[in-house]
Amino acid sequence: MSTTTTARSAPTAVSRRGDAVFAGLATGAGLLIMLALAGVAIFLIIEGVPAISASGEQAYGKDNIVLYVWPLLFGTLLAAVIALLIATPLAIGVALVISHYAPRRVARPLGYLIDLLAAVPSVVYGLWGRAVLAPAILPAYAWLADHLGWLPFFDGPARTGRTILTAAIVLAVMALPIITAICREVFLQTPRIHEEAALALGATRWEMIRMTVFPYARSGVISAVMLGLGRALGETMAVAMVLSASGIITIDLISAENPSTIAANIALNFGNASGTKINVLIFSGLVLFVVSFAVNFLGRWIAARGQVKA
């Protein structure tokens, strides 16, 4: 038994040393990621737990930790969801233009341009949102408050451009490249024979897209949106710079009183925090971690389920 084992493994070990090295490196890299993730989770839990009993001054004047974190979570979700409501149709449209409508010499540069949006640092988006977009969009908010003020979203009064809606628009621009890139890839993978089947039946290009491209790409689009949502949830700098936050819960998108987001709130307050306040902020980070993790997991799960079906 032992002789056969050595006889078989000895030449294998010699001839595959390169394999062994790379396998070791790859495994090590994979383990490192797991360790980093576990380390972050453990840090968040250990440092966040003391905040559960925080109240009053320690919890920034709130009675307990839930009352402190909930408005922040609400603001985070509100900004991210609005951002996706704006970005998703836009991204699908742009991806369709690139994959099915534009001639190739237009589609390529357009694709590069969209990818470039992802390369802009978020602090630049923050500057742009605060210095350019916010003042420029204020008249539009005033108009919305005047004419659509009966909707709770546009109650107003519109006194500043630095609202949750402006933050959401900036987030939408930031989430656009990732959603567009994934949608474009799945749209391009639609089997040609299905597209031709639709065209041969007398489908127009739009009908062909509805009959073949969308059904085929549905799970890919959903996972793209989920990844975009992950990006929008965690974005810190741009929101911190754009949003004029007061930490309230409201669905009025254009008033001067805006909910803050978890990430921006941590960035703005951590430098001055001490004692249990630090734990409170870290606990809010744990909440964001769990939500982002769940969103990404859900996105991957939907994508994987769709692949099995196709």
Add this chain to the structure above:
Amino acid sequence: MATSIDISDLNIYYGDFLAVEGVDMTIRARSVTAFIGPSGCGKSTFLRSLNRMHEVIPGARVEGKVVVDGQSLYDPSIDPVAVRRQIGMVFQRPNPFPTMSIYDNVLAGNRLNAKRMKKSEADDIVERSLRGANLWTEVKDRLGKPGMGLSGGQQQRLCIARAIAVEPQVLLMDEPCSALDPISTAAIEDLIHELKSDYTIVIVTHNMQQAARVSDDTGFFNLKAAGQPGHLVEFNATSKVFSNPDDPSTEAYISGRFG
């Protein structure tokens, strides 16, 4: 419903590349016309030019005339989408829509016309088309199941049912049996025989026995030389092409000697 097709001096280009040159022929109504020839000789390209499907490839264009029922297909006022609703097509690989049931696959073309159909009307079309494609008895108990669950031969007959559901004037078939086993192939060939009483059928095939079995007229396409455009060498009654062809290269091809 069925109609003849007159083609005169048709050149087909992909960009600057001339793929098929100078085709003249008349395809008779309610008959089966087969195109044979070596790979790359342009017979599929020519077939696709008959319902403007080749235009799906960027840069593709034609010169010359294709006249169906007195109407030129390439008249500037003609919408290619309208052409494809009149001239159906079946492809080399069965391509039912994967997300649709058998029932919805058959009705896919009818629903494109955006008319609201009554349920009974839709049921009638599905049954008539599936019976027309010799598939009804095999699938009538599972119309709600996905079309992809059928065998390859059944999928191809489903595609034929889908094509005839919109009652086209002409049915184009691009090597419809090349991905099928011999039994499924026989089923499709029987079907072609039945369909020709109602439709004008044009079929491209690599299988010369198949061309001899199913067609009334046969066109032989060939390349003059590598890199040269494909052209129509001979177009005659199938019996003549396979027994006493006019052109020596036709005889060389059908007897297995190339050149």
